[in-house]
Structures are given as C-alpha cells and as structure tokens.
Amino acid sequence: MAEDNWSKGAAYVDGRFVPIAEAAIPITDWGYRRSDVTYDVVSVWGGGFFRLDDHIARFRNSMDALRLDPPEDDAAIRAVLTECVRRTGLREAYVAMDCLRGTPRPGEPRLPANCRNYLAAFAVPWVWLMSPELQARGAHLIIATTPRIAEDSVDPTVKNFHWGDLTRGLFEAEDRGADNCVLLDRDGFVTEGPGFNVFAVTDGEVATPDRGALEGITRLSVMELCGELEIPLAVRPVPAAELRDADEIFLATTAGGIMPASRIDGRIMGNDRPGPISVRLRETFWAKRAAGWHATPIDYGVSGTA
Amino acid sequence: MAEDNWSKGAAYVDGRFVPIAEAAIPITDWGYRRSDVTYDVVSVWGGGFFRLDDHIARFRNSMDALRLDPPEDDAAIRAVLTECVRRTGLREAYVAMDCLRGTPRPGEPRLPANCRNYLAAFAVPWVWLMSPELQARGAHLIIATTPRIAEDSVDPTVKNFHWGDLTRGLFEAEDRGADNCVLLDRDGFVTEGPGFNVFAVTDGEVATPDRGALEGITRLSVMELCGELEIPLAVRPVPAAELRDADEIFLATTAGGIMPASRIDGRIMGNDRPGPISVRLRETFWAKRAAGWHATPIDYGVSGTA
Numbered sequence: 274m275a276e277d278n279w280s281k282g283a284a285y286v287d288g289r290f291v292p293i294a295e296a297a298i299p300i301t302d303w304g305y306r307r308s309d310v311t312y313d314v315v316s317v318w319g320g321g322f323f324r325l326d327d328h329i330a331r332f333r334n335s336m337d338a339l340r341l342d343p344p345e346d347d348a349a350i351r352a353v354l355t356e357c358v359r360r361t362g363l364r365e366a367y368v369a370m371d372c373l374r375g376t377p378r379p380g381e382p383r384l385p386a387n388c389r390n391y392l393a394a395f396a397v398p399w400v401w402l403m404s405p406e407l408q409a410r411g412a413h414l415i416i417a418t419t420p421r422i423a424e425d426s427v428d429p430t431v432k433n434f435h436w437g438d439l440t441r442g443l444f445e446a447e448d449r450g451a452d453n454c455v456l457l458d459r460d461g462f463v464t465e466g467p468g469f470n471v472f473a474v475t476d477g478e479v480a481t482p483d484r485g486a487l488e489g490i491t492r493l494s495v496m497e498l499c500g501e502l503e504i505p506l507a508v509r510p511v512p513a514a515e516l517r518d519a520d521e522i523f524l525a526t527t528a529g530g531i532m533p534a535s536r537i538d539g540r541i542m543g544n545d546r547p548g549p550i551s552v553r554l555r556e557t558f559w560a561k562r563a564a565g566w567h568a569t570p571i572d573y574g575v576s577g578t579a
Numbered sequence: 580m581a582e583d584n585w586s587k588g589a590a591y592v593d594g595r596f597v598p599i600a601e602a603a604i605p606i607t608d609w610g611y612r613r614s615d616v617t618y619d620v621v622s623v624w625g626g627g628f629f630r631l632d633d634h635i636a637r638f639r640n641s642m643d644a645l646r647l648d649p650p651e652d653d654a655a656i657r658a659v660l661t662e663c664v665r666r667t668g669l670r671e672a673y674v675a676m677d678c679l680r681g682t683p684r685p686g687e688p689r690l691p692a693n694c695r696n697y698l699a700a701f702a703v704p705w706v707w708l709m710s711p712e713l714q715a716r717g718a719h720l721i722i723a724t725t726p727r728i729a730e731d732s733v734d735p736t737v738k739n740f741h742w743g744d745l746t747r748g749l750f751e752a753e754d755r756g757a758d759n760c761v762l763l764d765r766d767g768f769v770t771e772g773p774g775f776n777v778f779a780v781t782d783g784e785v786a787t788p789d790r791g792a793l794e795g796i797t798r799l800s801v802m803e804l805c806g807e808l809e810i811p812l813a814v815r816p817v818p819a820a821e822l823r824d825a826d827e828i829f830l831a832t833t834a835g836g837i838m839p840a841s842r843i844d845g846r847i848m849g850n851d852r853p854g855p856i857s858v859r860l861r862e863t864f865w866a867k868r869a870a871g872w873h874a875t876p877i878d879y880g881v882s883g884t885a
Contacts, residue, residue: 284606297603298611300590300677300701305604307742308614340750371606374746383708385746386753395606402689422732423765426725427743435741436613437733440680440691444646447692459729 283360284395285353288344290360293395304373308434309385311335314527315490317358317366317396321568323527325351327490332370335431340385341372343392350392357396359573365399367528402468402529403452408555411535411547413451414466414522416513417442421456421464421485429465430488439467451536453524455516458485463511466524469532470495471511474521474550478505491525494567498554521548523555530562531555589666590701591659594650596666602701610679614740615691617641620833621796623664623672623702627874629833631657633796638676641737646691647678649698656698663702665879671705673834708774708835709758714861717841717853719757720772720828722819723748727762727770727791735771736794745773757842759830761822764791769817772830775838776801777817780827780856784811797831800873804860827854829861836868837861 282293304310313332316323329347336342345353350370358366371393374385381387403412419441427435442454455466463471464485470492472481479499481492499506516522521542522534531554533547542548547555562568588599610616619638622629635653642648651659656676664672677699680691687693709718725747733741748760761772769777770791776798778787785805787798805812822828827848828840837860839853848854853861868874 286606293607296606298606300592300602300604300699301599301703305611306618306740307746308740309742309746312612339746382710383706384753385749393606397607400689404688420729420732422728422741423726426728427741433743434612434614435728435733435743436615437739437741440613440615440645443691447690 279360280362282395282397283357284393285357286393287391290356293397296393296395298373298393299376301376302373303376303385303388304371307374309339309374310371310434311339311341312369312371312432312434315354315368315370316399316527317363317368317571318399318562319565319568320364320573321565321570322354322368323562324490324494324567325354325569327493327567328370331432331488331490332372336372338428338431341374341390343372343390345392350394353392353394354396355571356576357394358571359576361396361398362573363396363398366396367398367400368394368396370394400528402526403532407452408529408532409547411533411542411545412453412524413536414534415446415449415451415454415538416516417445417454417456419445419456420459423459424485429486432487436467443467449539457513461513463513463516468528469524469526471516472523472525473511473516473519474523474548475515475519477550478507479550480507480509480511480515482511483508484510489525489527491527491530494558495525495531495554498557498561502553502557504550504554521551523547523551531558585666586668588701588703589663590699591663592699593697596662599701599703602699604679604699605682607682608679609682609691609694610677613680615645615680616677616740617645617647618675618677618738618740620673620675621660622705622833623669623674623877624705624868625871625874626670626879627871627876628660628664628674629868630796630800630873631660631875633799633873634676637738637794637796638678642678644734644737647680647696649678649696651698656700659698659700660702661877662882663700664877665882667702667704668879669702669704672702673704673706674700674702676700706834708832709838713758714835714838715853717839717848717851718759718830719842720840721752721755721757721760721844722822723751723760723762725751725762726765729765730791735792738793742773749773755845763819767819769819769822774834775830775832777822778829778831779817779822779825780829780854781821781825783856784813785856786813786815786817786821788817789814790816795831795833797833797836800864801831801837801860804863804867808859808863810856810860827857829853829857837864
C-alpha cells in the first residue's frame, strides 16, 4: 500500500485498519438502514488529541444508552484512534468513532438485541465546519422553521445521525441567503444547530440551553473559559426571542472550536463582525490549545496496535 | 465471479453492479453520517414485482421532497431493480432502492446542496418482518412509551432511516415480553410501528391513521381489498384507546403483507388468535398475489442493462 493512501485518511472497520478510501459500511447494516448507531468526534491539533478522555467517556455513555456493546474497551478504542492518526501522520485531524448495531445473527429473530455490534473509526485531514474566513466575518444564521426532533423521541445527548431536521434547516438557511441555522424545540426554546451548540450574549452574560442539545465537549470548554475569564455564564432555557435580540451569538463544535456569528434572521449584530466576548473566548480557546490545554500528545513513531 | 455470489443477493451502488457481500456505503457519506437518504422497498413474489410503479413513484416523490436528484430516471431505476433480481435468479425477493446525499464536491462549502447524489439498490432472498409462524399465532404488541418523531421534524411520508424511536420501541417490546411495538404521536394517536402501518378493527370497521405514518403501498392494497370485500374502512385519527380496546389489530408492510396481532399491551384479543377480518384480508391478499394481482413479471433470461 502506497504511503499516500494513508495520508488521505486511515480507518478502522470491525477489527481491520484500511485506507479511508476503502472504509465502508455494508449496505444491509442497521447502522445505516436504521441509523442505529452512535458516534463521537475528537480533534487532533498540533499533534495531540483534545480532551480525548472526555470524548471516549461520552461515546461510552452513548453506546450504553443505546445498548450497543462492541468488543473494544475504552483502552482499545483509545489505541484504535491513536493508530488511525499515526498511520496518516497528520498533526491536525478530524477523528471519528462510530459504534454500529450491525445485522441480526443468522437464524435469530430480526431484533436489535440479536445483532453483533462493532466499532468503526477514522482519521482524516482537519475539517472546518465553517471556514476561517467565515469565522472572521461571522456566520449569518437563521432560526429554522423546522423544529428539532424532540428529546423524548431521540435523545440529543446521545450523539446520533438523525439529521433530517437539521438538513432541512440547512436548506432553509441556503434559501434565505444565510450560512447556517439554529433549531428550536416545540416550546420555542433554542436547541442546537447542525453539529454545534449555540450561545447568546446579552448585556455581558453568556447563555446556552440546558436541554434539547448535545452536551458538547467544546461547550464544556466554553464553560471553563468563562470561569477563567470571569464572564458570567447561564445554562438555562434560552427563548428564541433572546437569541433574536442577542448582542452576540457564537457556536461551539469540535470541528471548528468557538465560531462567532454576525447576523441572525437578517439582523446585523454589533458592527456586522464577531462581537468582543465571542472574539475573546475564541482567541483564548486557540491560544490555550496551542499551549497544550487538555492535550494528549500522539507518538507518531510507534504503532500501539497490531 | 461464481454464480453463488449472486444468488445471495445482487446490488447496484453508484453505477456498478456487485454481489451483495461487496455492496457498501463509504463511511464518510452523508447518506450514513447524517442519515441523509431516502429509500423504498418492493417485493418480488412468484417471479414478479408487486406494484412496482407505485413504489417507484413514491420513491421519486421522496427524493423530490429531500431535494435528492440521482442520475437515473424512473425507467433506469426500473431497469436497475430488474437487473438486480435477474442476477440473483430469485423468484421471491426483498428489493430495496436508496438515494443517498453523497459528500460535498471538493472545494465547495460543506452543504447538502453541494453533494453528488447517487442511487443504490439491492435484491436479496425474501425477508419476513414477522415469521409465518408468528403471523399464524398473531403478534403480541405493545404501545411503546417512546413517542414517534413528530412529522414537522421528519416527514414520515418520506421513507427514511430515522429509526431511533422505533428501535427504542423494539427494546421496550422485548423488555415487556412482546414481539413488536406501535408508537403514538404526542397527542396520543396511533402512528405506525417499525416498518409497518397499523389497523384497528372495531365492530366490523377497519380504521387506520390518516397522518403521522408512511402512506404504505400494502396499506393501499388493504384499502383496495376492503373495497372489494365490502369491509367498512375509515382513514382518520386513531386514538390509543381505540387500539387498546380493538376487536382485532393487524399490520401491513411490504416485507410481510398483512400480519395479524393477537395481543395488545398484554390483553388477549378474541381467542388469542388472528381475528376473522384480519384472516380474511390476509388470505385474500395472498390469493390475489398468487394470481398475479398488480404484478410485473420479470424476464430472468435477458439483461436489460449493461
């Protein structure tokens, strides 16, 4: 296998390492055909994982919630992720881990409990959810008319691929000339957007939803930074009106860090650029990342797995 | 390629026919990673498709609703499905067609509108959603506590893989010693179960939900049969209490036809066996199928595609 095959990405599927171009899910797998799967994404920056243990712990909680039980324990998952990155040689990478339901064992009733669950993972070159140029300008957001899938139907704290509502929101955003969208719950409170948590800044206070959204690891980092920087933070229901009238809005995700917005539903916030609290949090976040904050360095020289 | 590879199933993925064991979806595809995909399933029985045009028309409507646009027109899809079955030689087959979002074209913003959509399809040996033995006994159903994903978040008439709520319902059923489940909407009305429509029979009238569920092709067949057999049929909201108190319940799906139940939430209906109206509909359905009702015969000798 030419080295170049690995530099584009390395994957692990059901026990076997393969170049990303060969990494695939059987078309009959319930992980695909029923979206019966959970996942997590961890970033590699400057040759180290960011908050690796937090991501693996959340992934394990998600698997437990869905009664998914792959053969790999947490130490093995850590080794698999490390080996994927090592094979690519990437210093900045987007690293995903999935646990799929699989298919029913032959001869057993076609029920989820009778499936052989398995792990898949991959590392690819870093992906920006929003480009650095867009982050510098500030995202133009809309509040989508499509409501978020309710949490009693699909638990948003268990990371999942049920993105039909989010995809509709993305088309709504594009139709309205915006970059991205935020979805509300049925009671009109802010939930999240496609792959990110949402923060509203009003009179110097940062507010983010306490429900209806993923408990993001970057969201957790924002909470820590607010503490360090003595910026007031409230984790509570956030009404749509609070977001529409906010002084600043920013988003948080693994694939982008802290991403400021500059417009909401066509309204210009501040001077049509990222606001001061958003910028301060973003700059502090990346400065601390560069200094090794919550980092797990990767040994690129040695394979930790067969 | 040995003939036996094809007898286990034949697939078509993004322009290429492959044995089912080789049919796979790239792990990075949004059809998997965002469940941004629609599908349909048509049955082959006695060497002919059942209601092929109805399935392809519904599939096209689903693709349009999600702004999915694969290169294949309806005639090409028909040819692909036929060729998949022809390669297997199967007289009874489960035939699926998927349209996936794909991934963003290189260099374009990572938005669904920038993806290259494509078709996948496969034919495999016939799959019973419920075994014939279970159908003869009558399924034991529960009404799940998990509510169905609301239709303003994900449209249930656009066939989709957002099964997180249905999978939870299946685990609930297993935990309560039942075979399968029915989900309610937030207002307490019956929607559907994992892959089937639901019918309640009370005082000789058959009732099935007018909303919150897939507009099933087998459901359509039930409607036609009720007309022919002069069985009163109502398509309207069906409260949970009506299902709990029904004289009979039966389910309808491509992968099983008309499937009677005998218990609901632990309550025995009739004599703990499929009820008379359910049995009459089921027997008429299969007798008409055997006689070529709505059938499109397959020419197994000639390849209609390259």
